[in-house]
Amino acid sequence: MSVSVFDMTTMQHLWSTPELREIFCETNRLQKWLDFEAALAKVQARLGLIPQAAADEIVAACRIETIDLEAVAADVRRIKHTLVPLLKQVQKNLSKDGAEYLHYGATTQDVVDTGLILQLKEADAIFRRDLAAVGRELARLAGEHRDTVMVGRTHGVQALPITFGHKCAIWLDELSRHARRLDECAPRVFVCMVVGAVGSQASYGPRAHEIEKGVAEELGLGATDISWAPSRDRVAEYVTLLAMIAGTLSKIGNELFNMQRNEFAEVEEGFTEGKLGSSTMPHKRNPVAAENVAMLSRSVRYNAAMMLEAMVQEHERDGIAWKSEWKSVPETCLVTGAILFQAAGLLKGLRVNQDAMARNVDMMKGYLLSERVMLELGDKVGKNTAHEWLYEASMSGIEKGLSFADALRAHHEVADVFTDEEIEKLTEPSRYLGAVGESIDRVLARETGAAWLAA
Incomplete structure (x- = not known):
């Protein structure tokens, strides 16, 4: 029975991607737990702490395909513990001696937290790849429309001319900072948990830190200097960063949604044969891709808030806060993956209507250039006087x-200062773009060949 947008056949494509569902499915989650148990046994055997034969048995048995998940689920409900039923299933495939050394010295949070980090690391590779795809589309649009003049709006109304390339380059610049944030947080986030019941590592014995470093190396993670069991800032940082990425993409989706309004008609998302806008209005071509990108990030932002709550832990371990991660982290990753995938598709198929952009620039009949005329006039008669005359x-x-232009000609004082030809030039939008082109060029020059865009 499907009860979630993530597993409904008709809805899951809107909220997730097959790759992310595979990473955060139950079998992969449990396999990551088994990966920890196998790595722990291998390291302990290598250090002479458990028999090599026992470790070999454990490694061979830690495969999800050997596990009866229905039996695990029944035991979880019966004994009210998330990990022990899984371990009991593994023990069924071990000799008596081998079973004695499974989960040797470990505590449940070691297994579950390390498993979660392994899932996050898998997801991170997909996020980086798809972030790069979005970035490449923005770089393309910024270059292609470097000089495509459009209206710049503040407070929702027309302000001054810009170019569509400038808008896209600003988005690219923002995404590049997120890419650097992913790089910077990786050493902090992708670490294992091998600390024991209260974080003292007492159960692992005097070679505890060697065990931790060995397990980390086996799993491709980092080791830490001290327990992070009650310090959930690592997970909170990553989820919050995903929320920031989602926020940027939501802004892009929302902007493209608004630019597709019939009254603007400045862009249109790609149309495919059979795409339907309404069950009752056959003419409609709705901006569904843009609105979905804009909508999805809301759940990510709220999950980030939940992760900040989860940072408030009690004593050395707290299931009240800790277990909330089991819901919020997978959901955040599934939705972020969907946002990135859909944003790349939206930008790749985007149609830019340069004629509509030009028409909207002319909508205010040149009043868009009042700032430029004021500055030029101010140099001749003083800024305050220029503002007063132009207001009139x-x-x-x-x-x-x-x-x-005609309003300026009709104002005697202004007409005495500027010739007709000068007024025409002063009210031409393409002549008042400031450093827009140079700014775009700097961003594109910096990002051309950037490592994150090649991911």
Whole structure:
């Protein structure tokens, strides 16, 4: 029975990807626990702490395909413990001597936390790959539309001219910082947990740190200097970073959603044959990809808040806070994976309507350039006087339905300062783009060949 958007046949593609579902499925979760047990036994045998024969048995038995999951589930409900029933299933495939050395010195949180980190590391590779795909599409759009003039809006209304390439380059610049954050947090996050019941490592004996380093090496993780069982900042940092990535992509999706409004019509997401906008209005071509990207990040942001709550632990271990990670971390990764995948597709198929952008620039009949004229006029008559004259000209011109150029010509003081030709140049949007082009060029030059974009 499907009860979640992540496992419903008709919905799961909107909320996750097959790769991420595979990583966070139950069998992979339990296999990661078994991977820890196998690595622990191998290291302990190598250090002479348990018999090599026992370790060989344990390694061979720690395979999920040998486990009766229904029996594990029944035992979890019966004994109210998440790990012991799995260990009992493994022991069935061990000799009496081998079974004595399974989970030797370990505690449940060692296994579960290390397993979670192994899942996160697998997911991280996918996030990096898909973040790069989004970045490459933004770089392409920034370059292709470096000089495509459009309206820049502040507070939801027209402000000054920019280019669509500038908008895309800003998004690319932001994503590049997220890529660096992923690099920077990796050594802090991808570490194992081999600390025992209260983090003292007493159960592992005098060679505890050697065991920890060995297990870390076996699993491709880092070792730590001290227990992080009650310190959930590592997991919280990663989930919060995913929320930031999702927030950036949500902003992009929301912007492209708004730019597709019929009244703007500046972009349109790719249309495929058979795509349907409404069950009752056959003409509609809804921005479903953009709105889904914008929507998905909301759940990620709320899960990040849950992870901040989980940082408040009691004493040396706390199931109240700890177990909330079992829900929030997989959900965050599934949804973030969906956002990245869908954002890349949205940008790849995006159609940019340059004619509509030009039409919207002209919508205000040149008043978009009031700042430029004020600065030029201010150099001649003083800024305050220039502002006063242009306010008079603008208000009168808007009331009379005049273009900004004609409004300037109709204002005697302004007309005495500028010629008709100068007024035409001053009210041409493409002549007032500031350092937009140079800014785009700097970002693209910096990111061309960047390692994160090649992921």
